Amino acid sequence: MKANLEDIARAAGVSKMTVSRVLRGGSGFSENTRTKVQAIAATMGYIPNRLAAAFGSDQAGTLVGMCVPRLTSGLFGHVLEGVDRALSRLGYQLMIGANNHSVEEEEVWVRQVLAWRPAGLILSGRAHTPGTVDLLRQAAAPVIEIWDLTTSPIDMSVGFSHFDCGAEMGQFLLRRGRRRAGYVGALARADVMGAARLDGFAATLSRAGHPLVASEILHDTPGFYAGYYGLETLLGRNAGLDVVYFHNDEMAIGGLAYAQSRGLRVPEDIGIAGWGGMEAASILPRRLTTTVVPTTAIGKAAAEMLVARLKGGLGTEVTVVPTRLVPGETV
Numbered sequence: 001m002k003a004n005l006e007d008i009a010r011a012a013g014v015s016k017m018t019v020s021r022v023l024r025g026g027s028g029f030s031e032n033t034r035t036k037v038q039a040i041a042a043t044m045g046y047i048p049n050r051l052a053a054a055f056g057s058d059q060a061g062t063l064v065g066m067c068v069p070r071l072t073s074g075l076f077g078h079v080l081e082g083v084d085r086a087l088s089r090l091g092y093q094l095m096i097g098a099n100n101h102s103v104e105e106e107e108v109w110v111r112q113v114l115a116w117r118p119a120g121l122i123l124s125g126r127a128h129t130p131g132t133v134d135l136l137r138q139a140a141a142p143v144i145e146i147w148d149l150t151t152s153p154i155d156m157s158v159g160f161s162h163f164d165c166g167a168e169m170g171q172f173l174l175r176r177g178r179r180r181a182g183y184v185g186a187l188a189r190a191d192v193m194g195a196a197r198l199d200g201f202a203a204t205l206s207r208a209g210h211p212l213v214a215s216e217i218l219h220d221t222p223g224f225y226a227g228y229y230g231l232e233t234l235l236g237r238n239a240g241l242d243v244v245y246f247h248n249d250e251m252a253i254g255g256l257a258y259a260q261s262r263g264l265r266v267p268e269d270i271g272i273a274g275w276g277g278m279e280a281a282s283i284l285p286r287r288l289t290t291t292v293v294p295t296t297a298i299g300k301a302a303a304e305m306l307v308a309r310l311k312g313g314l315g316t317e318v319t320v321v322p323t324r325l326v327p328g329e330t331v
Contacts, residue, residue: 003044011040023048045138047114062092064306065113066122067106069191070221071098074250075276075295076124079146082299083122090307092119099124101190107132114139120306126150126157127192142309144302148193151318156309158301158319162193165291166200168325169245169273172289174208176331178243178271181205183215184230184255185247186222194222194247197275201245214238222247227254243271243331249278249290256284256330271331277324287328294321 005023009016014037018029022037023046064087068076084094095113099106107129113121114135120142126149128136136143136154149159173181183201185194202212216234220226227246231254235241246252252274259266266272266286274281277292298321305316 003041003046007044008037008041008046011044012037045134047111047135047139061117061119063095063116063118064092064120064122064303065095065097065110065116065118067097067099067109067113068124069099069101071096072221074278074280075248075293078295079299082296083303084299086300086303087307090303092303092307101187101192103127103129103132107135110135114141117141119310120144122146122302122306124148125193126153128154142306144306146298146302148196149318149320153318156305156317156319158298158305158321160293160298160321160323161200162196163200165275165323166197166202166245167204168200169197169275169291170201170204170208172325172327173243173245173271173273173331174205174210176243176271178331179210180213180240180242181210182213182234182238182241182244183217183246184227184234184244184251185215185217186220186226186230186251187247188217188219191247197247213241222251224250224254224257227251228258229254231255231258241270243267243273246272246274248276249274249281249288252288252290252330253280253284256288267329267331273331277326286330287326289328289331290326292324292326294323297321 005016005019009019019037021028022034066083087094097109099109110132118141122144124147126145143155145153145157147159149161150157183198185198187194205212214234216230218226218230231244244255246255252272255272256266259270264270274288274290277290281288301319301321
């Protein structure tokens with residue numbers, strides 16, 4: 001149950017108007033009163049209703065907050081498009097934020113957005129701070145965690161297993177006869193979903209008796225050039241690799257460019273595999289071996305699940321949206 005101004009006023013022994021003035025940064029009361037009211041509000045988990053302040057209403061509106069890792073991510077652009085189209089059709093508006101792969105930044109964003117009393121929230125991933133989880137459980141709004149599937153969500157979840165994506169690619173490369181695999185990734189210590197794909201990939205190789213030979217995980221954001229110099233660095237230390245798995249397709253394309261610049265034949269001298277099914281890979285002279293992610297479908301499913309809950313339906317707690325490994329011509 002969310003605390004309101006009356007709850008705080010009763011606990012502090014002051015009027016509702018005094019509580020309102022304190023929390024709005026007003027004057028006309030003692031410093032002791034200010035300190036007491038602020039402490040009680042914090043203890044009770046009070047979140048100001050900015051919509052009520054702006055429009056004189058305490059009702060949840062039609063805003064839906066959505067937080068993604070990066071606004072520049074091509075894959076999440078399609079997810080956002082799927083969410084926005086479905087919400088617009090159903091009479092809701094999207095409020096977008098980014099957490100830069102930081103659960104701490106996500107908590108700050110959630111706290112700010114809840115002040116606007118959103119109809120619901122959509123968060124990317126399943127890793128959150130305890131503070132974020134507490135805020136979400138106190139809020140009355142439904143929550144959907146997308147992208148990285150969890151079978152024990154805060155409320156609802158829609159997505160796929162990144163660990164399984166990596167494991168599936170590992171199995172495929174082993175079937176293709178690759179035995180000395182490397183990995184090039186990005187966003188070291190930040191992207192837990194990329195790390196999950198690597199974990200699945202490495203675990204599969206190890207079980208088959210051909211463990212991952214080497215990895216190069218950059219602190220840079222994933223992109224074409226990161227893939228180019230990531231492969232350059234990796235091969236500079238491990239010349240005998242016969243295949244390299246990349247964080248995503250853009251990095252894999254950068255790896256292909258590096259291989260070409262050094263006269264390495266793909267897939268004869270070295271195999272290259274990506275992840276994501278990104279649009280840039282569609283114009284390559286050879287089809288990239290990759291995993292296609294149904295980005296728009298995930299966004300659409302999340303929006304429809306959220307609205308169904310808002311309209312009184314129970315909603316599906318966990319929805320799996322399958323990915324698809326595409327055997328290309330680069331392995």
